[in-house]
Each structure stands twice: as structure tokens, then as C-alpha cells.
Amino acid sequence: xxxxxxxxxxxxxxxxxxxxxxxxxxxxxxxxxxxxxxxxxxxxxxxxxxxxxxxxxxxxxxxxxxxxxxxxxxxxxxxxxxxxxxxxxxxxxxxxxxxxxxxxxxxxxxxxxxxxxxxxxxxxxxxxxxxxxxxxxxxxxxxxxxxxxxxxxxxxxxxxxxxxxxxxxxxxxxxxxxxxxxxxxxxxxxxxxxxxxxxxxxxxxxxxxxxxxxxxxxxxxxxxxxxxxxxxxxxxxxxxxxxxxxxxxxxxxxxxxxxxxxxxxxxxxxxxxxxxxxxxxxxxxxxxxxxxxxxxxxxxxxxxxxxxxxxxxxxxxxxxxxxxxxxxxxxxxxxxxxxxxxxxxxxxxxxxxxxxxxxxxxxxxxxxxxxxxxxxxxxxxxxxxxxxxxxxxxxxx
Numbered sequence: 001x002x003x004x005x006x007x008x009x010x011x012x013x014x015x016x017x018x019x020x021x022x023x024x025x026x027x028x029x030x031x032x033x034x035x036x037x038x039x040x041x042x043x044x045x046x047x048x049x050x051x052x053x054x055x056x057x058x059x060x061x062x063x064x065x066x067x068x069x070x071x072x073x074x075x076x077x078x079x080x081x082x083x084x085x086x087x088x089x090x091x092x093x094x095x096x097x098x099x100x101x102x103x104x105x106x107x108x109x110x111x112x113x114x115x116x117x118x119x120x121x122x123x124x125x126x127x128x129x130x131x132x133x134x135x136x137x138x139x140x141x142x143x144x145x146x147x148x149x150x151x152x153x154x155x156x157x158x159x160x161x162x163x164x165x166x167x168x169x170x171x172x173x174x175x176x177x178x179x180x181x182x183x184x185x186x187x188x189x190x191x192x193x194x195x196x197x198x199x200x201x202x203x204x205x206x207x208x209x210x211x212x213x214x215x216x217x218x219x220x221x222x223x224x225x226x227x228x229x230x231x232x233x234x235x236x237x238x239x240x241x242x243x244x245x246x247x248x249x250x251x252x253x254x255x256x257x258x259x260x261x262x263x264x265x266x267x268x269x270x271x272x273x274x275x276x277x278x279x280x281x282x283x284x285x286x287x288x289x290x291x292x293x294x295x296x297x298x299x300x301x302x303x304x305x306x307x308x309x310x311x312x313x314x315x316x317x318x319x320x321x322x323x324x325x326x327x328x329x330x331x332x333x334x335x336x337x338x339x340x341x342x343x344x345x346x347x348x349x350x351x352x353x354x355x356x357x358x359x360x361x362x363x364x365x366x367x368x369x370x371x372x373x374x375x376x377x378x379x380x381x382x383x384x385x386x387x388x389x390x391x392x393x394x395x396x397x
Contacts, residue, residue: 005139006031007291008129009110010117010151015263015280015287016144017101018055022288024108031136032105033129035116041094041239043167043274044194044201046179049087050355051278059090063100064197066091070178071353075333076185081340082178087354089179091194091201120151127258140296141259142287147242149265156253159267165189165243165274166213169203169220170234176200182223183332187211188322189274191223202229205274207243243271246315249308255300262287268307272314272321278355279307313359342376344369 007023009016012034020032046068052059059065069088074080106112115131120141122128129136145151147159169192176195183190189206204220217236224231244252244267254266262268263280270276286302324331338345348365351357357365 008138009142011144015284019284020105020110024110026292030110048355074182167205168238242267
């Protein structure tokens with residue numbers, strides 16, 4: 001592939017748009033196909049401190065976002081804790097975020113075509129991309145069209161049902177400075193409310209095994225009504241996310257001769273939390289860097305060095321996180337109890353939310369700090385029993 005050969009990107013979400021901007025800035029001819037342009041998705045839209053530090057242009061005033069420092073975690077039994085995040089989360093409308101990234105790609109010189117790709121086929125050393133408006137010949141293909149794109153099957157196996165997560169929710173008018181996360185009994189997932197600039201993204205996500213989308217919607221609506229959220233007139237969204245098992249991540253095919261997959265399309269989503277924005281942006285960046293160096297194989301090396309180890313650990317602990325036992329209770333109950341009663345554990349939770357504590361190194365930090373966690377939790381429980389001191393830090397309004 002020469003530097004003058006065109007590159008096609010199919011899909012204009014965060015992964016495809018960032019890759020398109022970087023490639024165009026690097027002097028490559030880019031055709032970016034996205035039939036919907038900017039659109040909403042049923043997700044929180046949160047970007048961690050780690051993501052904002054790496055992509056600092058997202059933290060500018062050019063795009064509206066809500067900077068949130070407070071978080072409430074609620075266990076399946078109803079035990080709750082609030083804490084303040086020293087490194088806040090920025091919460092974006094996905095419509096606004098996608099629009100900004102596409103605008104940056106177009107401004108860098110990428111040719112954005114609002115067309116649906118109907119067919120991709122190999123022709124000698126080129127790819128032929130066919131839409132309703134015509135055919136385009138390109139030297140390299142970047143697929144960023146999402147987890148359920150039918151185009152994936154031309155390059156790799158479709159995701160199995162066990163590798164998918166349902167995400168569904170509402171956008172509800174209102175303002176707040178508090179993220180809420182409610183863990184659920186019997187479901188490997190959670191309910192969230194993320195406050196954006198003028199509305200809440202409120203939803204539920206969980207693996208597709210055992211619980212139907214209709215049942216998850218019912219659980220969500222009951223919780224929202226109980227907690228004072230009015231969904232009358234609110235629009236309902238649903239989406240399928242990849243949440244790959246360990247064995248699926250081991251066999252992941254994200255690139256090949258003349259093609260690359262990035263973002264959700266490649267399955268690069270945290271199987272514990274369903275968070276994929278950072279991985280979408282980072283995979284788009286790794287892909288663009290490899291293609292600009294004319295060494296597309298380096299994309300795979302980047303995934304294996306940086307992204308896949310994190311996701312493999314998450315996949316290995318996902319089931320235990322939601323259904324496992326620790327210290328005589330469920331992992332979720334213990335996690336929230338320790339967050340309430342141990343300052344050291346709260347510091348760990350803050351680092352996890354900020355993205356500065358990854359899964360790699362988490363086990364050793366837990367083992368190293370476990371005696372402190374337990375001692376602080378016992379001390380906190382005694383203080384609560386004697387009524388002499390609050391175990392949960394006060395939250396400034």
C-alpha cells in the first residue's frame with residue numbers, strides 16, 4: 001500500500017472518525033462512509049480522566065459536556081455509598097461527541113460520504129466498496145461499523161450470543177451532578193443514570209443469557225419510577241454491545257491482509273462494565289498510526305501489548321464480579337461496604353473510575369492493601385455502632 005492509495009473507513013463512530021482524522025492529517029486520502037452521521041446510543045457517554053488526558057481536544061468548550069465528580073454505588077440489597085471523584089468524569093451526548101469527531105475528520109481532509117455500504121469485495125490487490133451511489137476502489141479497508149454489522153462476517157466469525165451484552169435505556173430531561181450505578185440481583189449487569197448537560201442517560205445493561213430485553217426494560221422502568229424519574233414521553237433506545245469471553249478474546253481476529261477492525265466492531269469493549277469509548281478511540285488511534293507508518297501489522301501488536309491484556313483480565317473476572325462471594329457476602333456487597341468504610345478502598349475506586357488504575361496491577365494492589373481495607377472497614381463499622389463518627393465522606397453540594 002502506497003502513501004497515495006486511498007483508505008476506506010466504514011463507520012463514523014468514535015473509532016472510525018478519530019482514525020479518519022489522523023489518517024487525513026497524515027496526508028492519506030480517506031473515504032469515510034457513515035449513513036447516519038452523528039447519532040445517539042443508549043450509553044452513559046462518560047469519558048474518564050485517562051481518556052480526556054490522552055484526547056485533550058475533547059475537554060474543550062467547543063463541545064458541551066457535564067463534568068461530574070460525585071458517584072453513588074448501590075448494591076443488589078440496597079446498601080449504598082456516595083463518594084467524590086478527585087479526577088472527574090466528563091459526560092457527553094453521543095450525538096454531540098460523534099458530531100465533533102466527524103467534523104474533525106472532515107476538517108482534516110477526510111471525504112465523508114453519507115452512504116450505506118452494501119457490499120465489500122476483494123478485486124486483486126484492491127477492495128471494491130459498493131453503495132447505492134456507486135463503487136469505490138481502495139487499497140485498505142478499516143471496518144468500524146459496530147458489533148452487529150453484517151459486513152463483519154466477510155472477515156471473521158459473527159459474535160456468539162454468549163459474547164454479547166444488551167444495553168437499553170431512556171433520555172430523560174433533568175440536571176444533576178451525581179452518577180448512580182445500581183447493581184442487580186441475578187443479572188450480570190447494572191442500571192445507570194449519567195447526568196448530561198440537560199438530560200439523564202438512564203439505562204440498563206447486562207449479558208444476554210437468561211434475561212430478555214423486555215424483562216430488563218421492565219426492571220429499569222420500575223427502578224426509575226421508584227427513584228423519581230419520569231419517563232413519560234421519553235424516547236427508548238436499545239443496542240447490542242460485545243462483551244467477549246476469555247476464549248473469544250484469545251481467538252480474536254482484528255486485522256488481516258488489507259483490512260483492519262476497530263472499536264465495537266472488533267469487540268473491544270470492557271466485558272465487566274460495557275464501557276467501550278476509550279477502547280474505540282485508542283484502537284482508532286493505533287490503527288491510524290500503523291497505517292501511517294505503512295506497517296499495518298503493528299496494529300495487532302498494539303492491541304496485544306495494550307488493549308487485549310486488559311480485556312482478557314476483565315473477561316476472566318466478569319462472572320466472579322457479578323456472582324462471586326468474598327468475606328462471607330457477595331462481591332458486590334463487599335465492594336460497596338468497603339467503599340463506605342475504608343478510605344484506602346475509596347481511593348482505589350476513585351482510581352478505577354478515573355481510568356488510572358487498570359485491571360493489570362489491580363490484583364496485586366488488592367492483595368497488598370487487603371489488611372488495610374479490612375482494618376479500616378472494622379474500624380468504620382465500630383464507629384457506626386458507637387455512633388461517634390460518619391464512615392462515609394460528606395459530599396459537598
